[in-house]
Amino acid sequence: MAIIKPFQAIRPTTDKVAHVVSRSYQNYSRRELNAVLSYNPFSFLHIINPGYKYHKNVKGQERFQLVHNRYLEFLEDNVLTKDPQDSFYLYQVESAHFNCSGLFCAASVNDYRTNVIKKHETTLQRRESLFAKYLETVKFNAEPVLMTYEDNEEIARILAKERGRPPAYYFTTTDKVTHRLWTLSDKKTITSLQSAFANIDSLYIADGHHRSASSNLLAENSERHNPSHTGNEPYNFFMGYLIPDSQIRIFEFNRMVKGLNGLSKEEFLIKLDALYRIENQGDILYKPTKKHHFSMYLDGEFYSLYLRKKVYQFTDALSKLDTQILYKTVLEPILGIHDLRKDKRIQYGHGKHNAIKMKDAIDRGRFTVGFGLVPVSIQEIKAIADAGLVMPPKSTYIEPKLRSGLAIYEL
Incomplete structure (x- = not known):
């Protein structure tokens, strides 16, 4: 039984969204990164590369604090705004060679611990600890954990109906990928999706093993230091993007x-x-x-x-x-x-x-x-995760690769 929750996302304003969202910063060459930072003041890259403002390379806790500061500036300048109510977010990616529709949601750390959310890769403790400290300081998730689930007719029906409405975002990035996002805030729709996912036995991490492991570590640390812990605090969840098995693409x-x-x-x-x-x-x-x-x-x-x-x-x-x-x-x-x-x-x-x-x-x-x-198949990934086994490193290159800054989950 998979638990998913709606949340109040922090999102770019409609007029700036195409300028804000970015690829993962590791995917930029040094020259390309400098060009974006020089000529696009709205890019999310300014948040995750905060030292650029001071022409300085910053690391460790100093960088984490500056990331948080840049994030606050984007909120203060209304580049980013907080949605007024809890929502799921239906996000469609479309290019000449690829098309998928998935759901941004808050996924349960407890599901991760109890293996409802299943893994197929090992994580490095050093990276887990470092990223948990990062999350504790910056206080947001900007890159979701990509997870898959078995194709489900009821979920597909609900999402197809929502795609019939005008999207909140509709833009194309310079790599010729078209992006559409719908906010799903109707309580009946939310309840229907939660009920449908409650019939899903397992979610499978496709990309983001370190992000989910770090979120779990953050939750453990936060619970120890919170005598009033209830289990409903934001740190008990992390941002996920869920797509059906049939829509994932796996390369070797x-x-x-x-x-x-x-x-x-x-x-x-x-x-x-x-x-x-x-x-x-x-x-x-x-x-x-x-x-x-x-x-x-x-x-x-x-x-x-x-x-x-x-x-x-x-x-x-x-x-x-x-x-x-x-x-x-x-x-x-x-x-x-x-x-x-x-x-x-x-x-x-x-x-x-x-x-x-x-x-x-x-x-x-x-x-x-x-x-x-x-390429490895999704069936092989699931068989290994179901058996509690671990794949060798660099066994899969998985798409979609999601943009940073499209939807943000505050911790």
Whole structure:
């Protein structure tokens, strides 16, 4: 039973929304970031890069406090305003290649603790603690946790009806993505959605494991220091964006490795031959097409690798995952990469032209060998989360990637 709550969002005013919302700041090049900060005074990037105002790089608690200050300035200047009543927010993203509709809501920290909200990635305690301290200081969520749920006819019917109304926001950003947002404040609609989600057994985190873990840590810390704790305080919830399984898009991360762990090319191929049927595909761009099938680029040539299933045993949902198979058969035992998060010999790539970029990086000598995979499916993600297992890092690149500053949840 999934609990969702409406909330009074802090949102950009209608005339400025297209100027306020931003991509995640990590997705901007340094030049692009400076251009936005220089020429767009309304960008949410000013809030999360507060040192720009003083031409200074700020870190740690000083940065957190300045983020809070910039946020207050945006409220004081009426760039951001608080909605007068609790609402859900239906948000649609549409481009030439992608379309999804989801719901901004307040998700329950208790659901996270009791595994109604399910995870498939591990989190780093250091990052959890740092972001919990950030939330405690800035006092808002601006980036929702992306979660999926099993397609549901009743939820789809309610949201389709709401999309028939004029949206509160309707704008297109410079990347040719069209954004629409509806406020759902009618009490009957809110109750209907809450009842429908009460019949959903599980929500699955698609993107935002550290954000949800940090929100849980913040709630634990806040409860300890609040003798009047009731369970209804804002810190007991975090902002989520919920979409049905069928509307999520999952892409693969390729793997690129420096060196062959002291092996010659021939020695490396012979070791691979024990676990894979290897076919040389020449210099023509080659990508895998099915599960347990990999592409490899080495010394100017592509290879197809077909897993020899008689020498690899499937024991659970994780053992069937291609990223885990590659790790257990090649990256760890042959190439000596034990820590996929920290080993500097391995890097990851994603994107429409990633196979070409991987080839180019290897041809330039930055890496020695690269591996291509097919994308993980939503069914695989759910099977691993249901089993309480954890996927290797960089197993999925998931869309939609949501804008910051479109809806803000105050803590």
